[in-house]
Amino acid sequence: MVKVNENYLKLPGSYLFQEIGRRTRAFQDQAPMPIIRLGIGDVTRPLAPVVVEAMVKASQEMGHKETFRGYCEETCTAYDWLRYAIQADYKRQGVEIADDEIFVSDGAKSDCGMIGDIFSADNVVAVCDPVYPVYVDTNxxxxxxxxxxxxxxxxxVYLPCTAENGFVPELPEGRVPDLIYICSPNNPTGAAATKDQLKVWVDFANQHGSIILFDSAYEAFITEENVPHSIFEVEGARTCAIEFRSFSKTAGFTGNRCAYTVIPKELERGGASLHALWNRRRASKFNGVPYVIQRAAEASLTDEGRAQTAQAIAYYRRNAEVIRDGLSAAGLAVYGGVNAPYIWARGPEGMGSWDLFDLLLKKACVVTTPGAGFGPSGEGYIRLTAFGDADATREAVERIKAVL
Amino acid sequence: MVKVNENYLKLPGSYLFQEIGRRTRAFQDQAPMPIIRLGIGDVTRPLAPVVVEAMVKASQEMGHKETFRGYCEETCTAYDWLRYAIQADYKRQGVEIADDEIFVSDGAKSDCGMIGDIFSADNVVAVCDPVYPVYVDTNxxxxxxxxxxxxxxxxxVYLPCTAENGFVPELPEGRVPDLIYICSPNNPTGAAATKDQLKVWVDFANQHGSIILFDSAYEAFITEENVPHSIFEVEGARTCAIEFRSFSKTAGFTGNRCAYTVIPKELERGGASLHALWNRRRASKFNGVPYVIQRAAEASLTDEGRAQTAQAIAYYRRNAEVIRDGLSAAGLAVYGGVNAPYIWARGPEGMGSWDLFDLLLKKACVVTTPGAGFGPSGEGYIRLTAFGDADATREAVERIKAVL
Structure with missing residues (x-):
C-alpha cells in the first residue's frame, strides 16, 4: 500500500488568502461602492514594448525550421545570451558572478520552495516572523x-521582526540555524536590511557553516544607497549564500514566469558543491524556461528594456508614497514602501489584524492583507501593496482616511 | 553546519549523454563525412502556424493594460479555456475526466520527477529495465x-522488458511495489502496451493499493487500435493511476514547455486525497505556465491546430518507417517505431551497445544511443529516434546499411 508524505498532512492549509477571499465574497453583494484590492501582490502594468517585441519575434522564429528551438541544452539549462545579460546586470550593481553560476527558472517561488531538495531533512531552519509563507510551508x-x-x-527558529528592531532580524540566541531565509526588501514588512545588518548574518553563517537563502525578488524597488541589491555585495557571502531573483516584480513577469537563482561555485558543505547538487537536481526535474520567455527576459535587461521597466517601477513607487502618506495622515504607524512595494501598517491600539481588515473592507470597501496571516508578530498589522492602479490606490487611501 | 541531502551523493551522474557527447566530440575532427544525430529525443519540425499566431497574439495582449495577465490564479493554476481544451481532447479519445483533475505544468519530466514529493520515502518503487533515467534518478x-x-x-524493483515479453513488463514475483512507473508508448524501447496488458497492472495496483505513474508523453504516435492512449481507458484506473502527458512530442513544444498531469479526485491512499496533496504542493512551489504558452497549448488543440500538428507527427512516422525498414534490411532485429518515435534495435550477436555505438559513429558517422545506458536489459541494443530531418534520416540509414 502506498504511503503518502505525512508531512503534508500537518500543513494547516493556505488559510490566509482563502479566508480573505471568503470574507470579500461574502461582503461583495452588500458593498455600497466598488471594492478596491490592495491586498494582492500582483503587478498590473503591461509588459514593456521592447519585451513584447522580443516575444513576438521569438514566437515567429519558432514557426520556421531554420530558427525553431527545441530543448535548451546549454549550460545551466539557459541560453548563453540570457545568462550573460543577467551577469551584466549584476556587474552594473557592482557584483561579479560567473554566468554559469546563474540558474534560470520559472519563478523565485519555485526555487525558494524546491531548494530544500538538496539539503538533508535534519537541518535547523530559521525564518523571520512575519514571513512569506512559502519558506515555512515548503520546509x-x-x-x-x-x-x-x-x-x-x-x-x-523564528526571528521576530518588529518595529523595535526595524523589522530586520537579529541573531538568534539558543539553537544555531543551518538554513536561514532572509528576504530583503521584505515581503510582507517592506523593510530592507543595510549592508552592515546583512554583514552580521554573513559572518554568522560563515562561522557556523550555515547557508543564507537570500530572496531579493524586490531589489528593483530599493531607493536608499546603503541597502544592497544583492547579498553578494556583502563580503564573505560567496561562501555562505544562495540568492533568488525574479523578473516578476522587476519587469512585470508574474504572467510570464522567469526568475533565476545564483549559487557560487565555491559554496560547499560536507565536501559537496551546492552548485553541482542543484545542477544535478535540475537535470532530472527541469527542462528550462520557454525560448520565448528567455528572449523576453533578455529584452528586459537591454538599455531600452531597463528604461521602459523603470517607468513601471516608478509608477508603483508613486503608489507606495500615496499609501504611506495617506495612512500616516490617518494616524497609523507606517513602515516599508521606501525600498519595497509593500506597506506595513500598524492598526489602532488594541485592534487585531482581522478586525482592521474587516473594518476597512466593510467601511472603506478596501481589501488589505491581515498581518497575522504572515506569523504571530504580524498581529495588529496589515499589508498593502503598491501594485494597483494609481487612481484606485488614491481613492482607496482617501476612503481609509475617512474611516480611521 | 548545513547537511546536504546525502542521497544526491549516491547518484552515478548523468553519464549516458555526457559519454555520448564526449565520444562524438573526440571523433568529430576526424569524421570523413558530416555526423548525423539520431540519438537525441528532440523534435525538429517548427511549431504549427496556428500555434505561432496564438503566441504572437498573446504576446501583444501582454503589452496592453486591458489585456495584460499577471499570476494565473484560476483552478489548478491553469486558465479554464486550457483545462477545457485538454478535457475535450480526452473526450475525443473516449475518456471522461473533470477539468479540475488536470494540472498544467512546464514539463512531463518535471512532473514525473517531482510527483515523488507527495509520497513517503519508504515506498517500494518498480521501474522497467530498460527505463527512462528520470524515474530512477529522482527516486x-x-x-x-x-x-x-x-x-x-x-x-x-526492476521489471525486465525484453524481446521475450515484447518489452511489456510482467507482474513481479517477490516484493510488491507501491509505486509503479509505466511509460507507454515506451521510451526507450518504442513498445506499447495493449489494453489487456495494462488491465493486468491496473488490477494488480488496485489489489495492493499501489499507484501506477503512467507516462503517455508519446501517445500521439500510436497507430494500433488496441493500444490505449490513456491509462484511464482501462477500467479501474481512476482508483490507482496518475497520468503524465506533454505537448512536447505531440505539438513540438520541447522549447515551449507545457505538459499536464491528471490525478482523479477519487484517488486516495491512507485517507489522503492525492489530488489535494499535489494541489497543495503546487500552491507552494509553482505559479503556473506562462500565459503565452497556455495560449499556444490551447491553439494546438483546436481543429486547425490538431490538423497542423498531425502533419509533423506524420513526418516523424515516415522517418520511423525508414529507420525500421533500413535496419531490418541490414539484418538487425528491430522493435518499436510503430506506436512510438523510438526504434530499438538489437546489434549483431555478441556485440555490446557501446561497441555498436562506436562502430556506427566511426564507420557511418551516425550518433545513436547505446541501450545499456537505459539499464542492464538494454545491453546489446541501440535506440534511434524518428525526430530528425527526413533527408538526413534516410542518409543515415543508408550509411548504417553499408556498414553492417
Whole structure:
C-alpha cells in the first residue's frame, strides 16, 4: 500500500488568502461602492514594448525550421545570451558572478520552495516572523518544521521582526540555524536590511557553516544607497549564500514566469558543491524556461528594456508614497514602501489584524492583507501593496482616511 | 553546519549523454563525412502556424493594460479555456475526466520527477529495465532507491522488458511495489502496451493499493487500435493511476514547455486525497505556465491546430518507417517505431551497445544511443529516434546499411 508524505498532512492549509477571499465574497453583494484590492501582490502594468517585441519575434522564429528551438541544452539549462545579460546586470550593481553560476527558472517561488531538495531533512531552519509563507510551508513538506501548534512550527527558529528592531532580524540566541531565509526588501514588512545588518548574518553563517537563502525578488524597488541589491555585495557571502531573483516584480513577469537563482561555485558543505547538487537536481526535474520567455527576459535587461521597466517601477513607487502618506495622515504607524512595494501598517491600539481588515473592507470597501496571516508578530498589522492602479490606490487611501 | 541531502551523493551522474557527447566530440575532427544525430529525443519540425499566431497574439495582449495577465490564479493554476481544451481532447479519445483533475505544468519530466514529493520515502518503487533515467534518478534523490551497485539500485524493483515479453513488463514475483512507473508508448524501447496488458497492472495496483505513474508523453504516435492512449481507458484506473502527458512530442513544444498531469479526485491512499496533496504542493512551489504558452497549448488543440500538428507527427512516422525498414534490411532485429518515435534495435550477436555505438559513429558517422545506458536489459541494443530531418534520416540509414 502506498504511503503518502505525512508531512503534508500537518500543513494547516493556505488559510490566509482563502479566508480573505471568503470574507470579500461574502461582503461583495452588500458593498455600497466598488471594492478596491490592495491586498494582492500582483503587478498590473503591461509588459514593456521592447519585451513584447522580443516575444513576438521569438514566437515567429519558432514557426520556421531554420530558427525553431527545441530543448535548451546549454549550460545551466539557459541560453548563453540570457545568462550573460543577467551577469551584466549584476556587474552594473557592482557584483561579479560567473554566468554559469546563474540558474534560470520559472519563478523565485519555485526555487525558494524546491531548494530544500538538496539539503538533508535534519537541518535547523530559521525564518523571520512575519514571513512569506512559502519558506515555512515548503520546509514543513520536507519534514524540517516539526509539528504545527496553531501558531508556530515546533522545529523552526523564528526571528521576530518588529518595529523595535526595524523589522530586520537579529541573531538568534539558543539553537544555531543551518538554513536561514532572509528576504530583503521584505515581503510582507517592506523593510530592507543595510549592508552592515546583512554583514552580521554573513559572518554568522560563515562561522557556523550555515547557508543564507537570500530572496531579493524586490531589489528593483530599493531607493536608499546603503541597502544592497544583492547579498553578494556583502563580503564573505560567496561562501555562505544562495540568492533568488525574479523578473516578476522587476519587469512585470508574474504572467510570464522567469526568475533565476545564483549559487557560487565555491559554496560547499560536507565536501559537496551546492552548485553541482542543484545542477544535478535540475537535470532530472527541469527542462528550462520557454525560448520565448528567455528572449523576453533578455529584452528586459537591454538599455531600452531597463528604461521602459523603470517607468513601471516608478509608477508603483508613486503608489507606495500615496499609501504611506495617506495612512500616516490617518494616524497609523507606517513602515516599508521606501525600498519595497509593500506597506506595513500598524492598526489602532488594541485592534487585531482581522478586525482592521474587516473594518476597512466593510467601511472603506478596501481589501488589505491581515498581518497575522504572515506569523504571530504580524498581529495588529496589515499589508498593502503598491501594485494597483494609481487612481484606485488614491481613492482607496482617501476612503481609509475617512474611516480611521 | 548545513547537511546536504546525502542521497544526491549516491547518484552515478548523468553519464549516458555526457559519454555520448564526449565520444562524438573526440571523433568529430576526424569524421570523413558530416555526423548525423539520431540519438537525441528532440523534435525538429517548427511549431504549427496556428500555434505561432496564438503566441504572437498573446504576446501583444501582454503589452496592453486591458489585456495584460499577471499570476494565473484560476483552478489548478491553469486558465479554464486550457483545462477545457485538454478535457475535450480526452473526450475525443473516449475518456471522461473533470477539468479540475488536470494540472498544467512546464514539463512531463518535471512532473514525473517531482510527483515523488507527495509520497513517503519508504515506498517500494518498480521501474522497467530498460527505463527512462528520470524515474530512477529522482527516486534515488528522494531516498527510495537504496544504494547503486554500478548497475542497479538495491531497493528498486526492476521489471525486465525484453524481446521475450515484447518489452511489456510482467507482474513481479517477490516484493510488491507501491509505486509503479509505466511509460507507454515506451521510451526507450518504442513498445506499447495493449489494453489487456495494462488491465493486468491496473488490477494488480488496485489489489495492493499501489499507484501506477503512467507516462503517455508519446501517445500521439500510436497507430494500433488496441493500444490505449490513456491509462484511464482501462477500467479501474481512476482508483490507482496518475497520468503524465506533454505537448512536447505531440505539438513540438520541447522549447515551449507545457505538459499536464491528471490525478482523479477519487484517488486516495491512507485517507489522503492525492489530488489535494499535489494541489497543495503546487500552491507552494509553482505559479503556473506562462500565459503565452497556455495560449499556444490551447491553439494546438483546436481543429486547425490538431490538423497542423498531425502533419509533423506524420513526418516523424515516415522517418520511423525508414529507420525500421533500413535496419531490418541490414539484418538487425528491430522493435518499436510503430506506436512510438523510438526504434530499438538489437546489434549483431555478441556485440555490446557501446561497441555498436562506436562502430556506427566511426564507420557511418551516425550518433545513436547505446541501450545499456537505459539499464542492464538494454545491453546489446541501440535506440534511434524518428525526430530528425527526413533527408538526413534516410542518409543515415543508408550509411548504417553499408556498414553492417
Amino acid at each position: 514543513a513538506m520536507d519534514g524540517r518544521a516539526g509539528e504545527y501548534d496553531g501558531q508556530r512550527w515546533t522545529n523552526l | 534515488a534523490m528522494d531516498g527510495r532507491a537504496g544504494e547503486y551497485d554500478g548497475q542497479r539500485w538495491t531497493n528498486l
